[in-house]
Amino acid sequence: MDSPSTTASGWIDEHHQGVRYGLQGRVLVDEKSPYQRITVIDSSRYGKGLLLDGCWMTAEHQERHYHESLVHPALCSAAQLERVLVIGGGDGGTARECLRYQDVKHLDMVEIDGRVVELSQKHLPSIGGHAWSDARLQLNLEDGIAWVANATDSSYDVILVDGSDPTGPAEGLFNKTFFKQCRRILRPGGVFATQSESPEAFRQVHIDTVRLIRQIFGHADPLYGWVPMYPSGWWSWTFAAVDGPRYRNPLPARAAAISSGCEIWSPRWQQGAFQAIPAFIERELT
């Protein structure tokens, strides 16, 4: 379990492949849960933030880059939104964005580490926002891999995987068995999405993840954006559906209801973000 490195001059850094990604600030909490090391910090630039096993997860004033990119292409395009599943996402940001859609009737959040939820609610309450008190949210402190394996066929309209990097507790969220189970429990007309790492800092993991999801669902495409605090700052999310690339086309009525409350996502931004596939990745995927 890695801690972020901290310096006497107040820098908190994630180290990745010989590069440091850091914020100036101070550590508020640094503890071990049964699953991982959890660190909560307060930074001058992005407010309070969360690291797991020494890797940046989120921060108050930067989280929208990540959460809007993961949620809105999926929720604006699935045929129905009645039942949504979020695997991971213990800071609450993904659930918060999902619950902006009135058509969502029930959201299962399955987070393995209850301590991440507790510390996020205490120190980063703006990230989960109203989601924590929304009656449609059911918080399940369980293993997401077991949850999808045990779920009924065709039981969710949207499945979002908001895990950490593929080491430690999130490792099993990147393999064939897991993606096959997700396909099995997705309803017809449904959309699956997962964070799929950086095309620069996790190049091979990214390529392998997109290939595998495409093989299992039939249709899958990566969308590219930025999360400046993550390794390289360049990030991706991969969307999949069985009945065609429906995630590329936001339904106008849903998009209109959501866009004005977004900082990053809009139908226009989404179109560009799917198009912005770097040439070296496109060659690998064709």
Ligand code: SPD
């Ligand atoms: N390298 C960081 C990948 C983290 C993805 N999950 C972030 C959690 C935000 N809800």
